[in-house]
Amino acid sequence: MSRPDEPATHRAFIAIGANLGDREATIGAALDALSRTPGTKVLRKSSLMENEAVGGPEGSPPFLNGAIAIATSLEPRDLLARLLEIERSLGRERHQKWSPRTIDLDLLLYDDLVLRTDELTIPHPLMHERDFVLVPLAEIAPDVLHPLLRVPIGTLAKRVQRDPDIHCSSCGYNLRGLPVNGHCPECGKSIKETLEELAELDPAAHEQLRRAGLIALAALAGCAVDGVLFVMDAVALAERTLQDSGKPISARSVCAAVRARARDYFNDDAEAIELLNEWGVRSSEDVGRIVFAAVRAGRLTASPGDRESDFAGLFTLDTLFS
Numbered sequence: 001m002s003r004p005d006e007p008a009t010h011r012a013f014i015a016i017g018a019n020l021g022d023r024e025a026t027i028g029a030a031l032d033a034l035s036r037t038p039g040t041k042v043l044r045k046s047s048l049m050e051n052e053a054v055g056g057p058e059g060s061p062p063f064l065n066g067a068i069a070i071a072t073s074l075e076p077r078d079l080l081a082r083l084l085e086i087e088r089s090l091g092r093e094r095h096q097k098w099s100p101r102t103i104d105l106d107l108l109l110y111d112d113l114v115l116r117t118d119e120l121t122i123p124h125p126l127m128h129e130r131d132f133v134l135v136p137l138a139e140i141a142p143d144v145l146h147p148l149l150r151v152p153i154g155t156l157a158k159r160v161q162r163d164p165d166i167h168c169s170s171c172g173y174n175l176r177g178l179p180v181n182g183h184c185p186e187c188g189k190s191i192k193e194t195l196e197e198l199a200e201l202d203p204a205a206h207e208q209l210r211r212a213g214l215i216a217l218a219a220l221a222g223c224a225v226d227g228v229l230f231v232m233d234a235v236a237l238a239e240r241t242l243q244d245s246g247k248p249i250s251a252r253s254v255c256a257a258v259r260a261r262a263r264d265y266f267n268d269d270a271e272a273i274e275l276l277n278e279w280g281v282r283s284s285e286d287v288g289r290i291v292f293a294a295v296r297a298g299r300l301t302a303s304p305g306d307r308e309s310d311f312a313g314l315f316t317l318d319t320l321f322s
């Protein structure tokens with residue numbers, strides 16, 4: 001554990017939200033308290049943006065959201081404890097999820113750390129799906145990489161802003177950006193069920209939702225939607241190719257199908273390299289990440305190989321087309 005008098009060597013990003021009382025004053029008080037924390041310095045502040053409350057009770061007042069960068073000598077658990085302490089001192093009681101709150105301080109990123117414990121998950125698990133987190137964060141840290149997705153925050157922010165709103169059919173929670181095979185975080189209803197109900201009521205909206213699921217998958221895999229579609233196509237080709245032999249598809253057969261599909265799909269190798277590069281499909285590792293994100297999201301039933309590491313070192317764009 002670090003002592004507060006150690007130099008502030010860790011970099012962390014924190015989301016701030018307030019939707020009760022004098023919101024700007026409360027946010028100012030939280031920032032003051034944070035900069036008075038030993039070993040901690042506020043480095044950058046985003047501007048504040050106003051957002052409709054997501055998933056809260058009907059008639060919840062709008063939120064004011066922002067993000068800050070800090071340097072701190074506190075370890076993650078101590079920093080979390082300090083954030084909770086500031087929330088409490090400013091009148092927040094964490095009793096009802098999504099209820100109106102004076103102040104909300106969420107630890108988003110801490111150096112390049114990936115951490116999952118009962119009390120703390122870093123990076124913050126929903127941050128890459130929430131525009132009210134990503135947009136302010138992108139203002140102060142556009143080039144910082146999300147440590148799990150390996151995608152710059154600026155890119156994630158642009159992506160999430162293109163997703164449509166999707167409201168849970170039983171509780172109204174905004175499901176935007178969540179994986180289609182998941183559940184509503186508020187009431188637990190399956191997202192697929194909401195989609196099916198919508199398909200009957202409003203086919204156009206349903207098509208939008210289908211695409212939103214794809215966007216969520218692309219965010220998970222850290223590539224473009226076009227990259228996901230292309231790789232899914234290659235998997236289907238590998239399945240067709242191996243159908244008669246009765247052999248299961250493998251990382252190797254999927255990569256071979258990526259090359260065959262690319263030769264078929266693009267005008268020439270130079271165009272293939274350029275576009276695949278742009279879509280984030282730059283190596284066999286990228287293909288593996290997309291395939292396994294799709295398997296985990298329930299969009300692929302066939303699983304080529306058992307492990308994502310089977311895809312390691314099979315090709316880069318240069319070797320694929322040489």
Ligand SMILES: [Zn+2]
Pocket residue numbers: 168169170171172173184185186187188189
């Ligand atoms: Zn719900």
